[in-house]
């Protein structure tokens with residue numbers, strides 16, 4: 001683990017289906033600030049350890065949400081759904097014409 005890290009979409013891009021991307025980015029920022037607040041910035045090993053702690057904390061929370069958003073996004077936007085939506089629209093148009 002080095003002395004750089006990522007946050008927000010750069011660390012865990014997430015489908016917009018759960019509407020959580022901004023919240024997760026802000027939580028990342030707060031968690032990062034908390035772990036960095038208690039170390040000496042010039043002490044590189046402690047910076048690396050703090051970034052590691054931050055990454056572990058955030059990966060634990062963001063990974064399942066990323067997975068859930070991905071599954072939900074697929075359910076919304078899959079070909080099946082598009083086909084069903086198209087058939088529903090066609091049926092509604094057909095019933096209007098009668």
Ligand SMILES: Cc1cc2nc3c(=O)[nH]c(=O)nc-3n(C[C@H](O)[C@H](O)[C@H](O)COP(=O)(O)OP(=O)(O)OC[C@H]3O[C@@H](n4cnc5c(N)ncnc54)[C@H](O)[C@@H]3O)c2cc1C
Nearest residue numbers: 007008009010011014015016018019020021022023024025
């Ligand atoms: C269609 C859609 C709907 C969404 N709806 C929601 C919602 O309802 N609720 C929600 O919480 N989230 C939503 N999100 C997700 C949310 O927008 C993102 O998760 C959030 O903006 C991530 O913030 P960020 O700071 O990590 O990245 P960004 O907001 O992408 O910020 C990164 C910034 O870095 C800048 N940048 C990039 N490269 C460079 C460079 N080389 N030099 C300088 N600057 C650079 C970019 O211009 C940008 O301003 C949605 C996303 C999409 C696409």
